[in-house]
Amino acid sequence: MRIAMIGTGYVGLVSGACFSEFGVNVVCVDKDASKIDRLNRGEIPIYEPGLEDLVAKNVKAGRLSFSLDLAASVADADAVFIAVGTPSRRGDGHADLSYVYAAAEEIARGMNDYTVVVTKSTVPVGTGREVARIIRKTRPDVDFGVASNPEFLREGSAIGDFLRPDRVVIGTDSDRARAVMRALYRPLYLIETPIVMTSLETAELIKYAANTFLATKITFINEIADLCEKVGADVHDVAKGIGLDGRIGKKFLHPGPGYGGSCFPKDTLALVRTAQDYGSPLRIVETVVDINTKRKRSMADRIIEACGGDVDGKSIAVLGVTFKPNTDDMRDSPSLDIIPALQEKGAIIRAFDPAGRHEAEKLLPGVVWCGDAYETLEGASAIALLTEWNEFRVLDLKRVRELMKTPVMVDLRNVYNPDDMEMAGFAYTCVGRPSRFRISNRDLREKVLES
Structure with missing residues (x-):
């Protein structure tokens, strides 16, 4: 054929x-x-x-x-x-x-x-x-x-x-x-x-229904993550506890900074518009779109908070800018909201991505691009881990501390274990895990504020 x-x-x-x-x-x-x-x-x-x-x-x-x-x-x-x-x-x-x-x-x-x-x-x-x-x-x-x-x-x-x-x-x-x-x-x-x-119509709708359902699962677990932080629960245990139910399933229950990429943002919005045109609005999907947009923008506030409430003149090491690992796709990546918001507050952004730099350079002006993860860390006041590339999962934490001005990590993908980060001496902020892990100890928080 x-x-x-x-x-x-x-x-x-x-x-x-x-x-x-x-x-x-x-x-x-x-x-x-x-x-x-x-x-x-x-x-x-x-x-x-x-x-x-x-x-x-x-x-x-x-x-x-x-x-x-x-x-x-x-x-x-x-x-x-x-x-x-x-x-x-x-x-x-x-x-x-x-x-x-x-x-x-x-x-x-x-x-x-x-x-x-x-x-x-x-x-x-x-x-x-x-x-x-x-x-x-x-x-x-x-x-x-x-x-x-x-x-x-x-x-x-x-x-x-x-x-x-x-x-x-x-x-x-x-x-x-x-x-x-x-x-x-x-x-x-x-x-x-x-x-x-x-039929033609059914196949066309299946695609949109599938993508919006997955986007809804992501948004749901992100909101549960926010609640976990307030009540002292662990979102990963919650996700496991509900994901083992065959009616729910464990996929797409990973908390983070919000969905991006070439499909979910445009497809959820397109389905919302189609439903409105036919007089059958999808209120759940409308809410998903709104929550996800606000979530990406709010992630910069987490980084600023971890830096003592002020990033003016501070160097922030950004690890990963693509919307997910194993792609160079920058479309609707959370980094496109997070990095400009930090720059507006005066932060100096040093970034590295294994595959996304070529596309990202066109979209993120003013960023200092580095050759590897460790180069971004030189003199940094904080690490912002935005994309969970495999090479970011096994950083030499001792070397990381030596390179940084202050050992602060904001892990928006929950790559690291909070106990391990606390033992390594980091002020560690993650998503949907108990707040006691988010700032490791009092002395370190004072050091962050002083810097």
Whole structure:
């Protein structure tokens, strides 16, 4: 089989590479000539573990290629996947579908024989019907089917998610399109992956419902973490105690500075707007969006408090700026709220991220970028651990203390054990654990205030 993947962003590139691993002939198409040129040279424009090797393997095998020519790529394809961006529309929060609809029109012009046009991008309910209308208007002579095939890829583990998914969702009203999609995913049938066949509208809504539910779990445990701090409970024990209930599950019950990334912020907002348009508001999701926005902004206050209430002129060592580890994605990362808020209060920010610096430099002016974690610590009044990269989990605490002006750590990912940090002599602030751990001892707090 042959497919064309329109868009070589995160979803398009990963999906295209993984389909080629299934033995499908894939051409990934993009309008960005520099990106296609880089891909043809073997350079991967995004950071995703294992992707470079997977692309190289399938390019060498002749199953994966990259092109600027959409019409030629579509002409012989059995299926064409639309994997372009659907960012939040400025002003109202709706998903911006202009790239999707432009792609649909171009695809229509290039089609010859029967083709299934598949929305892989995250799109609101009704998008598939509009794609079909655009194609029919542009090429009333062509035979085609339309399907929705939402992705459920986690950045940092996307290849495993595609090749060994929990489920595959395919929405279409066409038996012929359904047969094409089943053939594409045949390797997953062999490992008994659940294939959920639905209508177009249902598949489109499944994607949004899944992401908003996970965002709600994150927001719920963050609010429970705040309560734990007030009553002297440990949020990790609470999460374990409820997560062992099979009806709840343990995933996405990790407290932190709020969710970010390419999916949850825009998808929760888009679903809120869709629900409002249909007169069926989702009050829970509206609250989740509001709480998460405020939480990210409030994290800077925790850091300032740990520094004695004043960071003017103080050096803060920031470890990690991407929204999660194992990605270079800065979209809606908590660091984009936290770092500017600290800078406004006069803090000097020294930062290190194993993969995010290239993107972060464009978004965080005034930051001093360092070559490793220890370089950020030289003369620092506090550490702010924002992203739980593995290399930040095993810092040499003795060396850390020697490098810092005052041994203060604000651990927004709860990487370290409070007892261990207390024994190492740190004023340690974390999330959702008893307040007695947040400032280790009286003498150290006085030292922080003096500095």
